[in-house]
Amino acid sequence: MRRKINVLLAVLLAFALVLTGCSSSSSSGEESGKVVLKFLHKWPQPEYAPYFEEVVKAFEKENPDIKIKIEAIADEPIKDKLRVILGGNEVPDIMFSWSGEFARKFVRADAALDLTPYLNEDTAWKDSFIPASLQPFTSNEKNYGIPLRFNGKFFVYNKKIFDKYQLQAPTTWDEFIQVLDTLKKGGETPIILGNQSPWAAIHYLTGLNQKMVAQDVRMKDYNPKSGEFTDPGYVKAMEMLADLNKKGYFMKNVNSSSHDMGQQLFAAGKGAIFYVELEEFQTIENNMKGNWGFFPMPSIADGKGSQSFITGAPDGFIVSSKTKHPKEAIKFLKFLTNKDNALKLVKQIGWPSPIDGATNPDTALKEVAEGVDYMKKAEGMAEWLDTDVHAKVADVYLSNIQLLLDGSKSPEEIIKEVQKVAKQVQSEVE
Amino acid sequence: MTKTFRNSRTAILFILPALLFILFFVFLPIVLNLYNSLFRWNSFDAGRVFVGLEYYGRLFKDPIFFTALKNNSLYAVISLVFQVGIGLIIAAVLEDKLIRRFQPFFRTVFFIPSVISIAVVGLLWQLLYNPEVGLVNGVLKTLGQSEWALSWLGDSKIAIYAVVAVSQWQYTGYMVMLFLLAMQKIPFEYYEAAMIDGASKIKTFLYITLPQMKEMILVGTVITVIGAFKVFDEVYVMTNGGPGRSTEVLGTMLYRAAFRNDEMGYASTIGTIIFVVTLTLSLIQLKIGKSGQEV
Numbered sequence: 109m110r111r112k113i114n115v116l117l118a119v120l121l122a123f124a125l126v127l128t129g130c131s132s133s134s135s136s137g138e139e140s141g142k143v144v145l146k147f148l149h150k151w152p153q154p155e156y157a158p159y160f161e162e163v164v165k166a167f168e169k170e171n172p173d174i175k176i177k178i179e180a181i182a183d184e185p186i187k188d189k190l191r192v193i194l195g196g197n198e199v200p201d202i203m204f205s206w207s208g209e210f211a212r213k214f215v216r217a218d219a220a221l222d223l224t225p226y227l228n229e230d231t232a233w234k235d236s237f238i239p240a241s242l243q244p245f246t247s248n249e250k251n252y253g254i255p256l257r258f259n260g261k262f263f264v265y266n267k268k269i270f271d272k273y274q275l276q277a278p279t280t281w282d283e284f285i286q287v288l289d290t291l292k293k294g295g296e297t298p299i300i301l302g303n304q305s306p307w308a309a310i311h312y313l314t315g316l317n318q319k320m321v322a323q324d325v326r327m328k329d330y331n332p333k334s335g336e337f338t339d340p341g342y343v344k345a346m347e348m349l350a351d352l353n354k355k356g357y358f359m360k361n362v363n364s365s366s367h368d369m370g371q372q373l374f375a376a377g378k379g380a381i382f383y384v385e386l387e388e389f390q391t392i393e394n395n396m397k398g399n400w401g402f403f404p405m406p407s408i409a410d411g412k413g414s415q416s417f418i419t420g421a422p423d424g425f426i427v428s429s430k431t432k433h434p435k436e437a438i439k440f441l442k443f444l445t446n447k448d449n450a451l452k453l454v455k456q457i458g459w460p461s462p463i464d465g466a467t468n469p470d471t472a473l474k475e476v477a478e479g480v481d482y483m484k485k486a487e488g489m490a491e492w493l494d495t496d497v498h499a500k501v502a503d504v505y506l507s508n509i510q511l512l513l514d515g516s517k518s519p520e521e522i523i524k525e526v527q528k529v530a531k532q533v534q535s536e537v538e
Numbered sequence: 539m540t541k542t543f544r545n546s547r548t549a550i551l552f553i554l555p556a557l558l559f560i561l562f563f564v565f566l567p568i569v570l571n572l573y574n575s576l577f578r579w580n581s582f583d584a585g586r587v588f589v590g591l592e593y594y595g596r597l598f599k600d601p602i603f604f605t606a607l608k609n610n611s612l613y614a615v616i617s618l619v620f621q622v623g624i625g626l627i628i629a630a631v632l633e634d635k636l637i638r639r640f641q642p643f644f645r646t647v648f649f650i651p652s653v654i655s656i657a658v659v660g661l662l663w664q665l666l667y668n669p670e671v672g673l674v675n676g677v678l679k680t681l682g683q684s685e686w687a688l689s690w691l692g693d694s695k696i697a698i699y700a701v702v703a704v705s706q707w708q709y710t711g712y713m714v715m716l717f718l719l720a721m722q723k724i725p726f727e728y729y730e731a732a733m734i735d736g737a738s739k740i741k742t743f744l745y746i747t748l749p750q751m752k753e754m755i756l757v758g759t760v761i762t763v764i765g766a767f768k769v770f771d772e773v774y775v776m777t778n779g780g781p782g783r784s785t786e787v788l789g790t791m792l793y794r795a796a797f798r799n800d801e802m803g804y805a806s807t808i809g810t811i812i813f814v815v816t817l818t819l820s821l822i823q824l825k826i827g828k829s830g831q832e833v
């Protein structure tokens with residue numbers, strides 16, 4: 109009998125060993141007295157990742173007692189993974205986040221650290237940012253995020269094609285339609301759109317919603333606690349987008365081409381106009397060598413929203429509320445956003461920096477500097493629709509926009525679904 | 539204490555580790571999943587709100603759920619026809635005396651797609667299906683069938699068929715391989731006897747090959763049907779449920795609920811339903827096939 113118990117114990121022990129072997133292989137926060145910070149960003153691409161590696165190396169050199177572990181997850185997967193990571197035990201101290209609702213849902217769950225005291229403590233740091241870039245990261249007057257980039261959306265156009273038809277960059281929607289009509293009649297593809305990932309068309313709707321709906325109404329609707337989406341402007345905005353497609357101004361098969369492919373088509377001169385982010389300007393310039401210009405979304409005469417907003421938003425970093433080293437994390441963020449590194453960001457990878465004065469014609473591409481100027485002068489920013497509303501509302505918009513463009517759903521049907529889910533969200537968000 | 543009794547105790551002792559593993563990693567998650575589906579919660583917020591069976595009610599009113607069910611069933615039916623039906627025919631043809639010499643070649647060719655990782659296959663077919671630069675439309679246009687050159691993954695009415703077709707391309711060869719193995723285990727004497735009796739090739743196939751392969755065919759159907767209801771990667775990589783929600787299957791619907799919409803409770807509900815569906819289907823199939831009994 110005793111022997112049997114021994115065998116049983118041995119088996120259980122082996123089992124327990126296997127189990128423990130699976131879990132917790134590492135969890136030593138400090139190695140040899142150093143503070144270790146985990147830093148999660150979203151640029152694993154070889155053209156961008158070295159920037160972060162170099163900045164981290166420089167920081168570690170200046171602060172030998174802090175070690176930073178970098179991790180990078182690409183744009184699309186990070187939307188999902190960030191949520192899972194935040195629920196786990198090994199939460200990064202500093203992590204990427206979009207501004208707006210995307211960050212606010214982490215704030216509501218007490219997962220993001222309130223950075224207001226740190227910003228107020230060092231006003232020089234706070235004042236170094238363009239104010240419009242800090243604002244989208246606030247919730248109830250408190251700052252939760254530090255912007256890294258200041259991104260805007262603009263239409264770029266092929267100069268050669270525009271010159272051929274003697275066209276000017278349009279400033280009003282009516283002019284815009286006229287331009288498109290001329291191009292269409294001339295046998296050109298007026299607009300390139302790669303909507304395989306539906307954010308591409310959502311960026312159109314981001315601007316159209318903002319221009320068509322009064323600011324206070326839109327803000328109330330975008331807030332998960334009070335969203336109703338009953339303003340007729342939302343339907344009108346979708347109709348305008350659908351019209352661009354119905355009249356044949358978009359290229360064919362928008363839903364089965366990717367944005368990257370769109371970029372190649374634009375570079376090859378296969379279309380006249382393409383809607384891109386400021387961060388893509390450098391790539392466009394590399395491909396087009398000066399044969400391009402840009403303009404913001406034209407103003408709409410009967411729109412109820414402000415016509416001098418620019419579509420776009422900053423994105424940057426939030427600090428985990430679970431971090432054991434908030435001071436060190438802030439120290440790193442300050443280092444990352446100091447003037448030298450902001451200039452490095454602009455020069456090395458051509459991204460628009462939210463640090464006032466960092467993006468100027470000497471450091472950046474002329475067009476990028478002009479784009480940032482547009483955003484500085486703008487009355488406000490229309491933040492990306494897919495990160496500015498509650499995730500569930502965004503999901504309804506994202507999945508339906510493809511159906512709007514292939515004609516299988518009408519704007520009225522879509523807005524009804526949006527209203528329904530907004531109501532559901534209202535009851536769930538306290 | 540008899541010897542047999544003692545033996546069986548030792549046997550239980552040996553089974554114990556495996557049993558514990560299964561309890562911890564299979565049965566416990568199933569029960570936890572059921573429990574989790576009763577709460578509104580997400581992965582990063584500590585707060586949980588008890589909602590009871592609310593999510594089950596919502597699921598059965600959710601039109602996307604029925605789209606997903608329809609797509610999964612479509613997946614199952616088409617996979618049965620191609621992977622089991624046509625796979626069986628291909629296997630029989632390859633086993634035929636005339637072609638047998640070339641069998642290793644064909645077997646390899648048919649099998650290769652199933653060893654490529656799904657992420658690669660998905661990206662590959664995304665390119666092949668591309669309406670402007672893709673091979674599929676290129677071939678169709680060369681053949682003069684321009685009206686068939688469609689926007690395969692971009693049209694909400696046909697996208698699901700395009701996705702299902704990729705699965706057939708990938709896994710039919712795998713089934714052929716399994717069927718060939720089973721066919722080669724059938725004793726040759728049966729065929730000799732049939733030949734002496736003057737049975738035609740089709741009759742031999744129907745009355746000897748098929749009944750002898752019953753077990754393997756059953757395994758094949760169970761694998762394909764359950765696979766069809768658990769499918770996720772192909773759809774996720776190629777269309778992510780789009781355009782709109784037209785290619786949504788239960789797997790992608792679960793993923794969307796859990797990781798996009800922060801509704802872990804709803805995702806658990808969908809998970810429970812997938813479990814119930816696959817369990818029922820495999821029980822039915824085992825019942826029909828009376829697995830375990832020799833013919």
